[in-house]
Amino acid sequence: MITLYTWTTPNGRKPAIMLEELGVPYQVRLIDLGNDEQFAPSFLAVSPNSKIPAIVDEDAEGGPLPIFESGAILTYLAEKHDRFLPASGRAL
Template sequence: MINLYTWATPNGRKISIMLEELGVDYTVSPVDLGQLAQFSASYTAISPNNKIPAIVDSGSEGAPITIFESGAILTYLADKSGQFLAAHGQARYNALAWLHWQTSSLGPMLGQLGFFAVRSEEKSALAISRFSEEADRLLNVLENQLQAHAYVAGDEYSIADMACYPWVLAATAYLKQVLKDSLAAKPAIQRWLQQVGARPAVQRGMAIPKL
């Protein structure tokens, strides 16, 4: 049995989407970020960086396996199940490259833009301009990829799509005013959002945790 520690954020929803796609039994332990539950001693023992998501897989051979960081969790679940990530070859490393692109570039830049442009009471024009420009550049990278391919890593749906989808969807709502011109000019991203968002497992995963 897998226990998923998560909250209602794009990073958390990556993993619930994957678990729903796999159709495996799992339990959900909400980590209330608003109450700073991520800093509790019990959760720090699972996720030393005090971030969600994390999993504990008690069904692994031998001792339970504990993993934090969404990219590592997606790779583990894909390798364990043999789904949504090729076992070898170019397709595998394409998916891993785009997965790491999301975790190292797209997510952090959209997160910083959200902080400076939306959440922060004190607005910094320089910071908003810097992160808006970088977010637009990254969305152009994604648009170009999706103009050439059905999915983020190529012609097959993969963990790269699961990693990118919650963040891009959040940008269309949370960052709508900041990125409206950028998003409106990217038809391939809009097509991909509809295509991935129509998957029943994605819809179920996006509703977890049920608050």
């Protein structure tokens, strides 16, 4: 199971769209930026730069894996599920 830490921002929506496209089960934890929840110690353990979005993949090889920054999350999910990236070389 993947936990998505996010808020209602454009970058915060990108991983949710990817997870929906992949059909991967996930749960959402909202991080209220207006109330400074991004600075809570529990969230900083997931995203040390205190920014959303972030995910924790509980099923990752080697145990729970936190990933932060939307580009890193999208790349990780695409590689893990072997979708949305070219097999090799330049995409045409």
